[in-house]
Amino acid sequence: MRIAYLHGGNILSHFANGVHVMRMCDAFTDAGHDVTLYSRSGTYANEDPYEHYGVRHRFPIRLVPAPEDTPVGYLERGRIIRGLLTADGVPDLIYGRDFYSLAATADLAPFVLELHNLRTPAPNRTETVLLGHPALARVVVVTHALARDLQDAHQSLGTLPIRVAPDGADPAPPAATADTPALPGRPDAPRIGYVGHLYDGRGIDLILDLAGRLSPYDFHLVGGTAEDRTRWESACVHPNVHFHGHQRPSDLAGWFPLFDVVLAPYQREVYTWHRDEETGRWASPMKLFEYMAHGRAIVASDLPVLREVLTDHVNCLLRPPGDPQAWADALTELVTDRALRTALGDEARRQFLEHYTWRRRADLVLADLDLPTTHATR
Template identity: 75%
Template sequence: MRIAYLHGGSIPSFFANGVHVMRMCDAFTDAGHDVTLYSMPGSYSDDDPHEYYGVRHRFPIQLIPAPDDTPDGYRKRGEQIRSLLTGDDAPDLIYGRDPYALAATAGLAPFVYEVHQLRQDLPTGTEQALLSLPGLAQVVVVTHVLAHDLQAAYRGLGTLPIRVAPDCADPPDPGAVLDAPRLPGRPDAPRIGYVGHLYDGRGIDLVLDLAGLLPGFDFHLVGGTTEDRARWEAPCPHPNVYFHGHRPPAVLPGYFPLFDVVLAPHQPKVYTWDRLDEIGRWTSPMKLFEYMSHGRAIVASDLPVLREVLEDGVNCLLRPSDRPQAWADAVTDLVADRALRSRLGDEARRQFLELYTWRRRADLVLADLRLPGTVST
């Protein structure tokens, strides 16, 4: 099947949505589909996107800028993408997270709309109009609570064709040759890792509290923009905390095996870059699945949305997001008990391989699509 993936963000970038989009296009290609990604051009890096993200397949990428950063500019970009999808390049399916481009191209082929939050940034009526189009084949969301909230928000449209598909990860490539990063710190100190952005609500203050409670352990935080790193690192009083900053997704697999315990300290309210959106109720953090893919022992916040994937004492330890001492006790228990670490990590990896690989997700979101009978051009 020929799939046009429409992305409203930039490639490459340091945003998680770029990782998600590239991994999904890679998985669609791995499943045998002919995929072209239509994205905004990136300003973060000049690296080849396939190498920067470490994907396995070199699917085509078309970088289409918007005339300006306004809804009208994004609509004009959508019309430009529409012109590229006609004739010999007409796709069998249009898939994407860009409501403007999806609306502009919806008449060319059945389309799948993927959404990770209730969109508050769109002009009134934009998303409802998109969900009302006859070409809509499916709506993909990352959590069950988001499926419920989206259906409730648009109950007037009747039952939406919603598919719940959590974020995922790729299994580590046993044949990959990675340069293992050299971590600073004490050679005999247990290494506690956090990988992800440093935005508000990601629990970075909880990690720093843990470092104060556990001075015998070294804490490594991998990720974050230069500005966010400076905001947390400059006032940090603990010598056992190391900030590593943003790393290209392609090199992150080298970090996970170095950590004895990994942390997912999300708070009830989780913000995106520059606090533009609050997504705590619906979040499906990709790094959580990367932890699972590497069989790491996880301590995570006991939040309803994370319990869609995690189970205390089975594939992780769950602790209240506002109780640092409970987290310190959990980390200490895991460091002291190798058998417990192995049991939790092994079960996390088993569940990951069964349920949470990008390839499985690609197959899931394309299975049994509700395709309209005839789509007009």
């Protein structure tokens, strides 16, 4: 199948949506589809995007000029992408997370709309138009919580063609092929890891609290913009905390095996960059699946949306996000009980390989897709 993937963000960028999009295009290609990615150009134009994101296939990437994020700019971007699609040859399927480009091209071919959150308090008008469009083939959402809220928000449209597909990760590479960084800290101290952004709601304050309670352990935080890293480092008074900053997605595989335990301390409200969206109710964190792929013992926040994937004392330990002592006790339990660490990590890896690889996700979102045989422009 010829698929055009429309991405409203940038390639390259520091943001997780770029990782998600590149890995999905890679998985579609691996499944035998002919994929072209249409994306705004990023701030690292001189770096090879395939190497930066660590994807296996070199599918075509068409970089689109990035007009301002205004209604006029959105319309202009949609017009440009429509012109590229028609010039390149109309695909069999259009897939994307970019409302405005999808709206500009929806009459060209059947399309799949992927959503990771809702525009609240009122549904986005363009979202409503797309969900009611006759060429809509499927709506892909990352959690069952989002599926329920999306259907409730659009009851007037009837039953939506929703498929729930959690985020994913790639299987861990053989240890010998991953570049292993040298970590600072005490050589004999247990290593507690966190990988991800440092935005509000990600539980960074909880990690710093834990570092104060558990001084024999070293805490390593991998990720975050320079601005966020500076903000948290300046607030940190504990010598057993080490900030490592943003790493290329292709380089992360060497970090996970270094940690004895990894943390997913999401709070009840989780914000994106500049606090412009709150997504905690519907989150499906990619780093959680990367932890699982590497067989790490996980301590995670006991939140309804994370329980869609995690089960306490089966593939992780779950603790209330507002109870630092419960987290400290869980970390102590895992550090001192190697058999428990191994059992939780092994089961997490097994479940990941069965359910949460990018390739499985690519197959899931396209399975049994009922595509129209004719389109308005053909």
